Amino acid sequence: MDAIVIQILNGLDKGGAYALIALGLTLAFGTLGIVNFAHGALFMMGAFCAVTVQKLLTISARVRDMSVTFFEAYKETPYLELWWGDTGTTIIEYSVPLSILIAIPVMALVGVVMERGLIRFFYKRTHAEQILVTFGLAIVIQEIIRHFFGANPIPQAIPEIVSGSANVGTMLGLSDTLVYPWWRLIYFCFAIVVIGGVFAFLQYTTYGMVVRAGMADRDTVGLLGINIQRRFTIVFALAAVVAGLAGVMYTPVLPPDYHMGMDFLVLSFVVVVVGGMGSLPGAVAAGFLLGILQSFASMNEIKQFLPGIDQIIIYLVAVVIILVRPRGLMGRKGVMES
């Protein structure tokens, strides 16, 4: 029982990341009909928002290290600590959560610029061409990031309070050997909140209702005199923000480097296909499902039985799904079934 619970928990944070990225991909596909290979790059940009914020907060001055008395020693101390003492230290400690505030406007801007600047010219062109141009864009973004931040992963700190492990076992009334890192638990909850927010926005606001109507029948909504194009652009920006936030919060789990976007891109496309192209609940469900499936596949008992299964399980599921049920788990009948 413990083993099963721990595997499910292990899958949740990764599944959360998959679900968030896949949600954005599906939003872009469902509204604009765009297959966006640069979506992984958006995830990566979010992560580098966190890196940038951390770098800005820790701009340091060289000060005399008083604890060394034999010779003149210097150490780097961030200005924030010099100015505000402990408050400054705390601010630096919370750089990742703080980055969320920065990442939202930045990613929204990136999304709007990307849509207006490039993607709107590709509505009418083939999926293959959309894939190609966004693939090119992904390379460009990735190389720009590498130019500024280097090729090595940059680890991110998390606040002291949540650095340990949560005693999930006692919470759930199971054995107390069952522990799980706080941050991953937070990531999962964060993912749920963001996903819930997006769904609530689409479901319960008039704006979201119009967007859903546009997804179902764009031309008719346009004929009603609604500027559906602008709404779709904003939805694309929303997708970029969701991907960016997923990236920001994922930095403590996986130190960001410039090609993390490409690594996650393929996985999240697979997630989208498994969930069903254009189905938002499908993307979310498939994200968590595949995350959990992957963590089960990396159990030793299963690996002994089927060596290497943990490496390929997600792709295997995707291949089977595409071949057997191309509309995915929750896709609408008749949509993208060819």
Place this chain on the structure above:
Amino acid sequence: MSIQSTRKDLLIMAVFTTAVLTMPIWLDPIGAAYPDLLQKFAIFGIFAIGFNILFGLTGYLSFGHAVFLGVGSYSAVWSFKLLTMNVIPAVIAGTLIAGLFAVVIGFLCLRRSGIYFSILTLAFAQMSYNMAYSVLTPITNGETGLQLTQNDPRIFDAAAETTGLPITELFGMKLSGYPGFYFCAVLLIIAFFISLRIFRSPFGLKLRAIKSNQVRMNYTGFNTRPYLLAAFVISGMYAGLAGSLMAITDPLAGAERMQWTASGEVVLMTILGGVGTLIGPLLGAGLIKYFENIFSSYNEQVLHEIFSFLPDFFENIMVFLVNPFVGEGWHLTLGALFMVIVIFLPGGIMEGWTRFIGLFTKDRSKPDDHNTPASAKAQTSEG
């Protein structure tokens, strides 16, 4: 008509053969005439020609072609390890085994078209790549890459007395440097000839028909799948051939050759040169490899020298502006160039060329219909 076109093809082949074989001469002025780079031209040329048979003719965009390249390399190195250092078995093994993989993967992937096909090939590519790194380590030697060692069996070779690693050879002729290039060049010419024949054949015509409207093909009672599979396997074998040539010029095979971004590279080459044209993919491959070579050798110092004719202030500005695009940042140039091509010139360099020629000739004859909006529209509505 047919005699004329045969004559035209003969001419094309003659010009092509001469051009390829004299590459060491006419590439000398631009500093590209050394064996390593020429070999790369030939190898990636073969890879791109093969990819073009699939993507250019049928419009099926595969993002997993690097798998066949990797499989070809591994098979060739194993042939060196187990059989002999002669390259003939290696080439045959690489091509055939890649072909086998292509039959299996193609059989499954071609059940879907459009974006699903791309994602299926992507999934297979990632599976192969991950497996090569983890479970298949006994075959692929994992992260280190598969290498030759001195005490490999090599059952057909006499025991080597020399120390150091054996060198690939063709019946006693060492295949490094220029002989290696000429070997690749001959295979490139053969590959190009086969591709030319496919383009001109009824088979090629059927593939193009599939690209322009597969649904209509099916309605006329035409089973398209065997033709698609044949095209997929042929292009997989081209990739396998290219992979085995890579192993011949440098007997080492690593899994990073199979990563999906490596598949992306051949897509870039084909698009850059011109999808669906005969010579375009070759041009793209050559250009990318050439500029990769030139650009990655630049660094800040070289740039300072280049712009040294400017006043200091402007020199620094120019260096600052150009620096991100060269050296390590060469991929940035590539990505940007690629975007520009896809946006403004979807037919690649070849389309640019025909447009350029069209400016000077009164004869506004219709260009080939591979990339006209009509066929593009047909595809959209189908997906």
